[in-house]
Amino acid sequence: MTTLFQIPPNHPQRFVLHNEVHARASSILKLPVRASYLALSLSNEEKLRERRHLASLCERFGAVPPEHEADHFSANFDTFQMSWEQHGEFSSYTFYAYDSVAEPFADPALTKVPVDWLAQINGQVIVAAHANVVSAADIDYRDEADLSPLSVHFAGNPIVGSRVTGGAAAVFTDFRIHVDGFSRFLVVNHDLRTAQAGRLLHRLFDIEVYRVMALLAFPIARKLYPELKKADRRLYSITNSMTQPDNDDAKLLDELTALAAEIENHISSHQFRFAAASAYYRLVGQRLEDLREVRIQGIQTLGEFLKRRLEPAMNTCNSISHRYTLISERVSNASQLLRTKVDILIERQNQGLLSSMALRAKMQLRMQQTVEGISMVAITYYAANLIGKIAEALHSLGWHINVELIEGLSIPFIFVIIGIGTKRIHKIIANTTE
Structure with a gap:
């Protein structure tokens, strides 16, 4: 019996992040198998239409369509199996067929897909590839030293290949686009398990699309x-x-x-x-x-x-x-x-400008001081003249005073008073600017 524990609430993304390791899992395949792969570049608008197009295929065969926010989807239809993945810059479709044929690439899995639906897939093809997982006896491949039986499946082109997955299979390709517009991978099954076959095909198609995307x-x-x-x-x-x-x-x-x-x-x-x-x-x-x-x-x-x-x-x-x-x-x-x-x-x-301005200000100060000195003399002269007029008026009224003497004696006092007043004005201006 399962015990339920009282634990704090789950983080909103806990299950999404936990299940991410199971996303885009490789398909479990029956052997032998033929696979056709398409990788397409799509605009944002085409990506929105892509799910509707997938839903139309599912509706045709009575299958459950992908969820609105899904970025991968797998389903079995009447005569073929399909996996779809949406990546950042492209979307990929992988179609699988399990009925055996005499020639590996004579009847690819894509022939099982409805022609009208296939023609309306959105986007531009980046990669198109066929892959076949066959036994050595099916293609008369007996000795690794003699690769001539394989060359015929690649239009006589030089082939590259190796044993993979611990020797459970051998992979061959020529990395060329053939007359049908598809590249080819031939996988010779020595001891592949069904899960291994799915992972192997997934890796081969990934290599093909990622190398092309890198070369963009x-x-x-x-x-x-x-x-x-x-x-x-x-x-x-x-x-x-x-x-x-x-x-x-x-x-x-x-x-x-x-x-x-x-x-x-x-x-x-x-x-x-x-x-x-x-x-x-x-x-x-x-x-x-x-x-x-x-x-x-x-x-x-x-x-x-x-x-x-x-x-x-x-x-x-x-x-x-x-x-x-x-x-x-x-x-x-x-x-x-x-x-x-x-x-x-x-x-x-x-x-230089500041030095020139300082010199000009200094000259202006000197001129101001000169004008100020002349002004003090002029003010003293006019003030003494004014006092002289006052003395003359008093003398006319009968006061016995010496007008010239009064006017002369007033000059120093007037000069001192003007000097003191000027200094006080300078002090007030200095205090105001500070």
Whole structure:
């Protein structure tokens, strides 16, 4: 009997996160099996229509459709089995058929899917692949030293392959798109279990789609390379001009700003694609490790083939991305140096201007003091003259005073009083400005 415990309430995402490890599980397959895989790039609007299209297929065969928010779905229909997964940048469909055929790729699983429904799938095809899991006897494959019976299934193209999953199977492909528009994987079953077969096919299709998704950045890298060289030359020209004594710093700063904006625009426009390419490339490496490849004498393993072809392209993408980051930093450093130089020139100009203003203020002060001194003399003269007039009036009234003497004696007193008043005014002004 199950015991129920009184524990705190669950986190809102507890069950969703717990069950994430069971999401996108590989299908349990019966052997032998034929599989057809489609990976399609979709817009946001097409992703919304995709679920309705899946629901129409389920309605046709009386199956339960996927939930509205589901991003993966599996179902068994009358003559085929289907798995659907929606990823960030693409959606994938895998169709399985179990009836045996004489030729591995003569009747692929996709022929079991209704033609009208298949034609209306949304998006653009990124990857299309057929895979067959067969026994060695079915294709007359008896000796690993003689791969000629396999070559006919790949239109005579050179094949690559290896033993995988601990020797339980051998995988062969030519990594080419054939006349039907599909690439091919042939899996020779030695001792595969049904769960192993599902995981193996899942990994093979993942390798195919992730390597293509990683390579989406390669055309962008090749397109950006001339732009990078041009930006590097422009930066060299600007920094070289910065060392010349007669350069126009304002013009150089405008050129640097325009160059920085152009570089940052390239980085912001393509950084996601380069980061995604790096992530997809790591997934390819992880899926190849999961295969646990063992070499078959005379042919390359899948890992060797992909590393030789894929690694240079990824190195180019990483190099372009890294160089754009470096040139952005160099432009930033050059801009900072030029701004520092401009700031120093402005400070020198400001210092000269302040010195000129200080000299002008000093001259104005001297002139003001001179005018002030002259004004004190003028005020003393007029005040003494006024006192003289008053003395004359008093003398006319009969006072016995010496007008000239009174006027002369008043001059020092008037001068002192004016001086004291002027100092008090200066003091009041000083206190007010403080």
